[in-house]
């Protein structure tokens with residue numbers, strides 16, 4: 001089983017990467033969904049704050065790679081030769097996946113702060129940003145879990161600096177290349 005992990009700063013294009021993967025029939029395991037399930041099980045309100053509380057508690061109890069451990073059986077249960085993981089936040093998680101899955105490939109998505117800010121403004125979700133310094137703060141918060149170190153462990157890099165069509169095309173050919181190689 002080939003397991004592909006993707007890492008990138010907020011707004012770098014992880015969601016688009018996962019969408020292309022799903023279009024190609026490669027199942028996507030979203031690490032955030034594991035936390036969301038836990039929030040539901042505990043009867044907490046389904047809001048961002050609950051996700052934060054549960055994620056922090058899992059990490060305090062089981063260490064920085066806690067969520068990766070919980071994801072392993074979910075990945076194994078996907079009846080597929082290739083599976084994509086979205087939501088890696090730290091190098092500890094990368095190490096757990098790499099130790100467990102001999103064919104683990106980590107792809108880093110590169111996109112500069114200003115580009116990500118412009119795109120997130122257009123996306124306009126509830127976790128909206130008022131200015132670029134808020135995105136900088138979010139980058140720093142994510143980095144405190146070891147996101148930068150995780151990106152440094154990547155075996156492949158994808159640039160997301162052009163148009164959405166160009167990016168989706170690059171992602172598609174990257175995934176086809178991985179899925180096709182034995």
Ligand SMILES: Nc1ncnc2c1ncn2[C@@H]1O[C@H](COP(=O)(O)OP(=O)(O)OP(=O)(O)O)[C@@H](O)[C@H]1O
Pocket residue numbers: 008009010011012013014015016017119120122123160161162163164165167
């Ligand atoms: N090359 C591109 N050109 C234009 N828009 C893009 C491009 N790549 C991504 N986008 C858009 O930018 C926004 C952010 O991308 P996406 O949601 O995939 O990022 P993400 O890494 O999943 O973000 P987050 O970390 O916040 O979940 C989305 O609205 C997406 O459609």
